[in-house]
Amino acid sequence: MQTESEAKPLVPPSVHGIANNIRLTGWIAFWVQLTLAVVSGLVLLFVSTGREFSSQPNAGLGVGIFWAVCGVLILLFSVYLNFRYTRLGKRLDNPNPSLHPSKADTIATIRLGIIVGLVGxxxxxxxxxxxxxVLVAKSISQPPGVAITDPYKIIRAMDVFVEVANVNGIAAHFLGTVASLWLLERVNQH
Known part of the structure; x- marks a missing residue:
């Protein structure tokens, strides 16, 4: 009587190692990027709703908000690519070789992740x-001392939140790009 491990063909150890690397890296990058995307999205939601209630218009931050929203949208696509890495690793670890993705397809998917990370x-x-x-212009336009004569030149918390959303986006895209570069190196070594 054959045991289960003797009945089905085993995945070669090198392919199994690459599959585990792809799957584990995909999950780590997925959760970290998803967390940063949610934080950035909530901050941007807070800023956009806060701008509606504010009596002080701040036209300069609109451009920063626009780019932050674009960065978050690209980040969501990057999160999808990281989930796709996990599925790629799972398919690669399948004992049936006909279900394995080709090396070219794997590399193409990882390269897409690198490009998306760089664009983001x-x-x-x-x-x-x-x-x-905008923050620097506001800070240098304020006269020294305590009295502020123009309320439009005050740096508000919402102004800083836009910067926080953008920095979170940069960090998330950097992490995704590093993860994709590392995976590309691992796959190319195989």
Whole structure:
């Protein structure tokens, strides 16, 4: 009588190792990026609803918010790609070799993750730069001392929250790009 491990063909150890790396890296990047995307999204939601209630218009931050929203949308696609990595690793660990993705398909998916991460970092950097420009302009336009004559030149908490959302986006995209680069290196070594 054959045991279950003798009955079905085993995955070669090198393929099993690569599959585990892809799956584990995909899950770690998925959860970290999803967490940062939710935080950035909630901060942006708070900022956009707070802008509606504010009597002080702040046109300069609109550009930063726009780029932050674009960065979060790209981040959500990156989260999807990380989930796709987990499925790719699972398919690669299947004992049936006909279900394994080809090396070219695996590399193409990982390269797409790198490109998405770089584009997301660029968008988030544009948002962070424009928001930082507004914050610096507001801070240097305030006269020294306690009295502020123009209430539109006050740096509000909502102004800083836009920067927080952009920095979270940069961190999340950086993590996703590093994870994809590491996976590409591991797959190319195989």
């Amino acid at each position: 970092m660029l968008l988030s950097l544009l948002g962070a730069g424009s928001t930082l420009g």
